[in-house]
Amino acid sequence: MKFLCVECDRQMQFEERQLPGDGTLAAAFRCPTCGRVVALLTNPMETQLVASLGVKIGGSTITPQPLETVRGMVTTGRADAFTDDGKRETGNVPAWSPEAQERLARVPNFVRGMVKRIYLDYARDRGIAEITPAVMDTARTELGLEGM
Amino acid sequence: MSLNIRTYRDLTEPDRSGLVDQIVAQRRRVADRLATVGRVVAVLSGKGGVGKSFVTAGLARALARSGRAAGVLDADFNGPTAPQLLHLPVASCTSHGDVIEPLVSAEGVRCFSMAFLVEDGRPLAFRGPETESFVWRGALEAAALREFLADVAWGALDELLVDLPPGVQRFQELTELLPAPPTVLAVTIPTVESRDAVRRALRAAMDQKATLLGVVENMVGGPFAGSAADELAAEFAVPVLARIPWHPTPDTWAALAGRLG
Numbered sequence: 001m002k003f004l005c006v007e008c009d010r011q012m013q014f015e016e017r018q019l020p021g022d023g024t025l026a027a028a029f030r031c032p033t034c035g036r037v038v039a040l041l042t043n044p045m046e047t048q049l050v051a052s053l054g055v056k057i058g059g060s061t062i063t064p065q066p067l068e069t070v071r072g073m074v075t076t077g078r079a080d081a082f083t084d085d086g087k088r089e090t091g092n093v094p095a096w097s098p099e100a101q102e103r104l105a106r107v108p109n110f111v112r113g114m115v116k117r118i119y120l121d122y123a124r125d126r127g128i129a130e131i132t133p134a135v136m137d138t139a140r141t142e143l144g145l146e147g148m
Numbered sequence: 149m150s151l152n153i154r155t156y157r158d159l160t161e162p163d164r165s166g167l168v169d170q171i172v173a174q175r176r177r178v179a180d181r182l183a184t185v186g187r188v189v190a191v192l193s194g195k196g197g198v199g200k201s202f203v204t205a206g207l208a209r210a211l212a213r214s215g216r217a218a219g220v221l222d223a224d225f226n227g228p229t230a231p232q233l234l235h236l237p238v239a240s241c242t243s244h245g246d247v248i249e250p251l252v253s254a255e256g257v258r259c260f261s262m263a264f265l266v267e268d269g270r271p272l273a274f275r276g277p278e279t280e281s282f283v284w285r286g287a288l289e290a291a292a293l294r295e296f297l298a299d300v301a302w303g304a305l306d307e308l309l310v311d312l313p314p315g316v317q318r319f320q321e322l323t324e325l326l327p328a329p330p331t332v333l334a335v336t337i338p339t340v341e342s343r344d345a346v347r348r349a350l351r352a353a354m355d356q357k358a359t360l361l362g363v364v365e366n367m368v369g370g371p372f373a374g375s376a377a378d379e380l381a382a383e384f385a386v387p388v389l390a391r392i393p394w395h396p397t398p399d400t401w402a403a404l405a406g407r408l409g
Contacts, residue, residue, distance in 0.1 A: 001165070001167060002156055002159045002163065004153060004154060004159060006151055006153055009154065011159040011160075011161040011163065013161075013163060013164065014163055014164040014165050023276075023277060027165075044276070044277040045277050045280060045283060045284070048276040048277055048283075048284045049283065049284050049287065051276075052284045052287035052288045052290075052291055053171070053287060053291065054170075054174060054291045054294065054295075055167050055170040055171060055174075056165075056170070057165050057167070058164055058165050059164045059165050059166055059170065063246060064246075065243075065246075066243050066246055066247050066248045066295070066299035066300075067248055067265075067295045067296075067299050068295070068299075069288070069291040069292065069295055070265065070291075070292050070295055072275075073274045073275050073276070073288060074265065074266065074272065074273070074274060074275075075273045075274060075275050076266050076267050076270040076271060076272060076273045077265055077266060077267065078238075078264075078265060078266060078267050078268075079267075080240050081240060081241060081264060081265045082240060082241050082242070082243060082248075083240045083241070083242045083243075110265075113243070
């Protein structure tokens, strides 16, 4: 999937992604020559098809988690399917605000460990000291974490 | 006025999405993970109820008892039975960094199965639009197969047996994900109906350039009459590797393991 600014005859570049939370997706692309922006809008079926391939429009800036698609998409997962990641935290570990902890606690146990790891990696990569609901919202949009 | 629009392949500038690059990276991850696996063996029949999972488990256990490193990837996501057949209790899976550890049976068979992940008695269900789910469900199951191959710490194995569900779709997905076509072990029961279904599956395997190891005839000596294994073996120029009776002994499986080559 690529976008061409016909007037400038230039390939448009991915700009940003938005997930309204209703299964749809918006991805903006900008022409590097004239600056015109167009938005790709997908319906839930189209969003799902892309997600089913295990790829993200706009890419991802953090390393994929093991079984990321399965853990992110299965709704009948066992609560005790996974133990906490055995990887030891080193260096500066971002803290969780009470509000963020509360929000994390509402994530189904099947996928919670992976979601926690994704937010930690995101915060650490950006030098964020404390994970708050606002950080989680930003990460969710930037990383394309539909339903997380 | 007709616009002069460049086409997809004309546009070669790097893009942050890099969807093709993401797919290539997925395939590379599968290849890297399986670099320490001697051989991937797809246990195939194209027919339900012939005992693929039973044969897979019996063979894996015999391989392990003979000192060979064996793994079982249970690719029957909607009816996973490998853990029970390997006498593996369902337990939590541990992740280390970018991998998930398989569970290991008392005999040393490394196994990963959807049974470890999905609640007892519940179907495998996915988040997504409820209508027209057939459009995306197959793609999600293929993604699950890719992740089972790439994200499970299979380690050094002589044989990774892939227990396939009935039909040939999962086999075709497997073949597309692997860096090279898998070897195929066909399982049949003696009947004409099974022979015909397995024949179709083996034709599909040959179309994918898979190497055929041979045929295992299961449920021999019972109520099922016929000579499916002999006929398939003659047709595809492969050996009948074993005839499994209704009540096989460890020696039955050891003989099959010994003939696997």
